[in-house]
Amino acid sequence: MTVPAAVSVDCPAKTNLTLEVGRPRAEWGGRHELDTIYCAISLTDTVTAAAKPAGAGFSLDLAGEHLGDLAASSSDMRRNHAVLALFAMAEACGREPDVALSIDKRIPVGAGLAGGSADAAATILALNELWALDWPIERLREVAATLGADMPFCVAGGYARGTGYGEIIEPIDEESELGRALQADGYAGEVLVGAYGDQLSTPEVYRAFDAVGAGEGERNHLQKAAVSLHPRSGRAIDEALAAGARHAFVSGSGPSVVAFTPTPDVRRRVIAAWERSGAVDRIIAAEAPARPRVTAVGLPAGSVTVAR
Numbered sequence: 001m002t003v004p005a006a007v008s009v010d011c012p013a014k015t016n017l018t019l020e021v022g023r024p025r026a027e028w029g030g031r032h033e034l035d036t037i038y039c040a041i042s043l044t045d046t047v048t049a050a051a052k053p054a055g056a057g058f059s060l061d062l063a064g065e066h067l068g069d070l071a072a073s074s075s076d077m078r079r080n081h082a083v084l085a086l087f088a089m090a091e092a093c094g095r096e097p098d099v100a101l102s103i104d105k106r107i108p109v110g111a112g113l114a115g116g117s118a119d120a121a122a123t124i125l126a127l128n129e130l131w132a133l134d135w136p137i138e139r140l141r142e143v144a145a146t147l148g149a150d151m152p153f154c155v156a157g158g159y160a161r162g163t164g165y166g167e168i169i170e171p172i173d174e175e176s177e178l179g180r181a182l183q184a185d186g187y188a189g190e191v192l193v194g195a196y197g198d199q200l201s202t203p204e205v206y207r208a209f210d211a212v213g214a215g216e217g218e219r220n221h222l223q224k225a226a227v228s229l230h231p232r233s234g235r236a237i238d239e240a241l242a243a244g245a246r247h248a249f250v251s252g253s254g255p256s257v258v259a260f261t262p263t264p265d266v267r268r269r270v271i272a273a274w275e276r277s278g279a280v281d282r283i284i285a286a287e288a289p290a291r292p293r294v295t296a297v298g299l300p301a302g303s304v305t306v307a308r
């Protein structure tokens, strides 16, 4: 197997079509029991991993117009989720982390879109190729699960059910009965993401959930907590639904809002409503579902493989 000089991975953001939150578990470090349907959307970060000389150590370059708190000079590179994934993979396969990582960031930070988890999953997929490990998805998910609740899902994307604290993943094939039901229920095709300059801290939203509980009839049990901390998200949801969106909800722990728009006319109406009211700071168009895309660089053209 030819070893590529570098590997690039476009990794999708994550949203939750349902998010049932149970009680916190001490044995999980206080994380809550979850039963969720994850859906990856085609808003991606690109992570490129390139080999460095033995003993050179790792490096991280970060590019993007909306880096949130990652842009702060005080942001510790060693705590970046992509670097944590590099260290975890090096540990798991007994190699040194002599790798140059570069991240082209488009997923808003601290948005409820698992941007950090997507970068970690992309790094895991890239190293699987760069180091010619050829480990199966299940093995890659085991490494991801040691890093964060959302990461195992991000390794393969698509639709999946998550249980435990979110790390136990049962993929949902788009052709399966549940996959078809999700698509028939409008959870496929064009989505609009209402993004904000603000971030919400996931632990803070879970703490708020412990205080206020889930909203009546809301499929995302964290939505009421997220809206209590970031009211603009609630207005954006109401406006998207009034404009004809099939579904509109806070994405995960928020603050970003995801709206499924079934027709171009509804899409135009939601954009017009959000632009008129200023309920969101940025609008990003994407499609659902989506999967990571792995490209080995420095190999003959056409070496693209899609993670399954």
Ligand SMILES: C[C@](O)(CO)[C@H](O)COP(=O)(O)OP(=O)(O)OC[C@H]1O[C@@H](n2ccc(N)nc2=O)[C@H](O)[C@@H]1O
Pocket: 016, 019, 024, 030, 031, 032, 033, 034, 036, 112, 114, 117, 147, 148, 149, 150, 151, 164, 165, 166, 202, 203, 204, 206, 252, 253
């Ligand atoms: C909100 C979701 O995005 C829904 O998919 C995830 O549950 C959050 O996943 P994540 O950001 O990867 O979460 P982690 O990095 O594992 O945990 C961050 C913090 O979120 C809270 N947390 C996370 C997951 C979970 N099932 N229960 C929790 O209470 C805990 O305070 C935890 O310390």
Ligand SMILES: Nc1ncnc2c1ncn2[C@@H]1O[C@H](COP(=O)(O)OP(=O)(O)OP(=O)(O)O)[C@@H](O)[C@H]1O
Pocket: 069, 070, 079, 080, 081, 082, 108, 109, 110, 111, 112, 113, 114, 115, 116, 117, 119, 120, 150, 200, 202, 252, 253, 254
């Ligand atoms: N590569 C990364 N991309 C984004 N955030 C990162 C990254 N590495 C570390 N972080 C930190 O993780 C925190 C959460 O970022 P992230 O974008 O993953 O939040 P999120 O989308 O709300 O996550 P989730 O939906 O999983 O709760 C931020 O404060 C950020 O500083």
